[in-house]
Amino acid sequence: MTALETHGFPPGYFIIRSVASNRLLDVTEDAIEDGADLLLWPEKDSSIVETRRSPEANNQVYFIDTSGALCSRSAGHAIDIEGDRLVLRHRRPVSLPYPNSYSHPLPKFSYSSETGEITVHFVYDPSYPHPSTVASDAWQKKTYILASIPMRKPRTIIDDAHAFISTAITTPLSFFSGASSPPPATPEAVFSSDIDLAEHEVLEEERGEEAEVDDSPEWGRKIRALGIVNKAREEQQIIPEARNRRRWQIIPLRQTDARTSG
Incomplete structure (x- = not known):
């Protein structure tokens, strides 16, 4: 029997923790609807033994299914990228012209235990331009990785x-x-300043220490898929705090308590 490819993730169920924010990847409000957002939220259950965990924490648990898609345990649906957001995605029928924003192959998520990064792989241009549009291979030159977004407390x-x-x-x-x-x-x-810029309007290498401050009392944090043109060069310019926002801990859940030595 051939082992299934889990793309660096462990087999079975696991949780995904942001190194920068110490929050877990979470399906917002335990939703199951198509297009529901994912965000980072404080840990709801600290046990990694399945029999000890609360079912209410299953919206912070994930797995790789037999097709290689990253899926939510609570919703049972796969994770997709919409724009730069992570969302739940129901399986959809093929619609023409294929692929399009409604009907397309799901992205593949890969985890590197060496770098701690989660990379997103697309089969087609993730902007899904109309067939009449002049084709561009710019998306193929980018490296797509997941990153947490810091949040400042409101200015007074x-x-x-x-x-x-x-x-x-x-x-x-x-x-x-x-x-x-x-x-x-x-x-x-x-x-x-008082001018609110969207996350995509501030390049990662332009973020300084002030932009990396994460002191908001809000519980949730955003997570985004960053498309980086020259990752090796860009990484030489970012500060350690920005690099940490791209690092994740993947923690597998155990079915039973670990045995203790005699």
Whole structure:
């Protein structure tokens, strides 16, 4: 009998933990609907023995099915990428022109225990352009990996006042005399300002330490599939915090308690 390919994941059930946030991959609100979002959520059950775990924590448990798809234990459905989001995907009938955003082969997820990264492999362009569109192979030059997204706590009036005073002290001429123009904004300054940028609008290599701060009291965190053009070069520019957001721990569940030595 030939062993099934699990693409680096363990056989059976397992949980997926973000190294950066210490949260688990979670099906939002234990949903089963097609297109339901996945996010990162605090661990609901710390036991790794199946008989000791609560069934209510099954939306944080996954497995690789016989087709090689990553699946949710609670929903029983596979995981797909929609845009850059992770979603539940029901099996769908073939619709023409194939493939399209509605009907397409599921992506394959692979885990590397060496790097801790989860890579996403697509058979077709994941944007599924219309057949009349000029074909592009740009998507084939990208490496798609999963990453957690940090969340800052909301800025307060005190935070804004402190930032204003600090800037006025360091560059007083720009505030009072107009004789000196302010320095160009850094990516960190833009990211931490009141202008909300979508995750895809801030390149990974442009994120600085300020953008990596994760101090929001919110329980959930977003997870995204990043499409990186030159991964080797890009990794030379990112800081350790950004690299950690791409690292995952895959923890298999045991059916019984481990035996103790005599």
